[in-house]
Amino acid sequence: xxxxxxxxxxxxxxxxxxxxxxxxxxxxxxxxxxxxxxxxxxxxxxxxxxxxxxxxxxxxxxxxxxxxxxxxxxxxxxxxxxxxxxxxxxxxxxxxxxxxxxxxxxxxxxxxxxxxxxxxxxxxxxxxxxxxxxxxxxxxxxxxxxxxxxxxxxxxxxxxxxxxxxxxxxxxxxxxxxxxxxxxxxxxxxxxxxxxxxxxxxxxxxxxxxxxxxxxxxxxxxxxxxxxxxxxxxxxxxxxxxxxxxxxxxxxxxxxxxxxxxxxxxxxxxxxxxxxxxxxxxxxxxxxxxxxxxxxxxxxxxxxxxxxxxxxxxxxxxxxxxxxxxxxxxxxxxxxx
Numbered sequence: 013x014x015x016x017x018x019x020x021x022x023x024x025x026x027x028x029x030x031x032x033x034x035x036x037x038x039x040x041x042x043x044x045x046x047x048x049x050x051x052x053x054x055x056x057x058x059x060x061x062x063x064x065x066x067x068x069x070x071x072x073x074x075x076x077x078x079x080x081x082x083x084x085x086x087x088x089x090x091x092x093x094x095x096x097x098x099x100x101x102x103x104x105x106x107x108x109x110x111x112x113x114x115x116x117x118x119x120x121x122x123x124x125x126x127x128x129x130x131x132x133x134x135x136x137x138x139x140x141x142x143x144x145x146x147x148x149x150x151x152x153x154x155x156x157x158x159x160x161x162x163x164x165x166x167x168x169x170x171x172x173x174x175x176x177x178x179x180x181x182x183x184x185x186x187x188x189x190x191x192x193x194x195x196x197x198x199x200x201x202x203x204x205x206x207x208x209x210x211x212x213x214x215x216x217x218x219x220x221x222x223x224x225x226x227x228x229x230x231x232x233x234x235x236x237x238x239x240x241x242x243x244x245x246x247x248x249x250x251x252x253x254x255x256x257x258x259x260x261x262x263x264x265x266x267x268x269x270x271x272x273x274x275x276x277x278x279x280x281x282x283x284x285x286x287x288x289x290x291x292x293x294x295x296x297x298x299x300x301x302x303x304x305x306x307x308x309x310x311x312x313x314x315x316x317x318x319x320x321x322x323x324x325x326x327x328x329x330x331x332x333x334x335x336x337x338x339x340x341x342x343x344x345x346x347x348x349x
Contacts, residue, residue: 018046019048019066020047021049021055021060021067021070022052022070023052023070023072025052028316029052031313032073032096032317033320041071045071055083056083064087069094070094071096072093077103078102079103084111092113093116095323096320098119098319116322116323118318118323122310123178124182124318125310126309126310127179127183127186130183140164143301146300168192169194171187171196172197172227174197174227175229175231179258180199184210185210195211198217221248222248225253229241229256229260233262238262239262241265252278253278255269256281257283258309260284261285264286266285270299273299273302274299288307290304326339
């Protein structure tokens with residue numbers, strides 16, 4: 013069944029819309045849908061009552077309001093939401109799922125820069141580049157012997173990937189560029205053949221922790237994964253291993269990680285923390301072997317337009333009655349962030 017130029021509204025932060033929907037993307041959106049109002053709207057604006065009564069499609073992104081029962085009652089004809097961002101959790105509610113409205117995510121598009129950032133972080137960690145760059149004066153002399161003795165290298169590394177997510181899979185594939193690398197993957201939901209096809213080997217988490225030089229996290233933060241890497245798991249890592257986290261800070265016990273890094277046993281490369289940002293008195297902010305960036309691995313700048321492309325592609329498929337590539341169903345929420 014086709015849906016010719018459905019009535020649509022845009023719900024996201026205005027600055028996000030300006031960033032993601034430049035002139036070409038805005039023009040394509042106007043071709044695909046009949047915009048009831050130009051630009052971003054406030055779904056709680058009483059002046060929108062007539063438009064809300066007729067809207068069939070929402071285009072959302074960061075800053076979109078939660079689609080509560082009250083808001084949905086004002087949009088009785090709403091049939092689909094095309095989310096130009098990653099997780100749909102900030103937008104959806106129980107009332108949303110009960111109404112059978114379809115929703116798509118641009119998480120696969122957002123996975124590209126995160127995987128690139130993670131791969132670069134792992135390569136740099138192999139040379140301890142983040143540690144050396146943090147205080148160049150401290151390493152002005154005598155660094156070579158120390159690094160040679162410590163085995164710093166990207167040849168023959170064992171790298172552990174926890175979570176064979178969209179991002180985790182891409183990281184496994186990117187790591188095949190390194191020579192003689194062994195990539196171990198821990199994920200209770202992963203298919204061993206798919207992991208093998210990407211270049212990894214599926215193993216239990218304990219086996220992975222005992223073996224790897226670098227631990228990189230790519231699991232969603234769910235009640236069962238929060239704190240999954242605690243003191244016991246960190247203790248299994250070899251001395252000198254690096255923990256890389258570009259997923260969610262809550263996957264790691266922050267205090268346990270700070271203690272292991274303070275003893276100099278582990279290095280850490282963190283793009284996410286728990287809490288985020290860390291309090292000013294957190295020891296992680298001052299440890300020389302911990303690198304922290306402010307959640308920059310995901311889409312920034314022009315990278316965000318990949319997510320606009322993804323949302324528009326799904327809108328185009330929906331109007332043509334074609335299967336959606338990145339539809340999210342309520343049952344997926346137990347496995348996705």
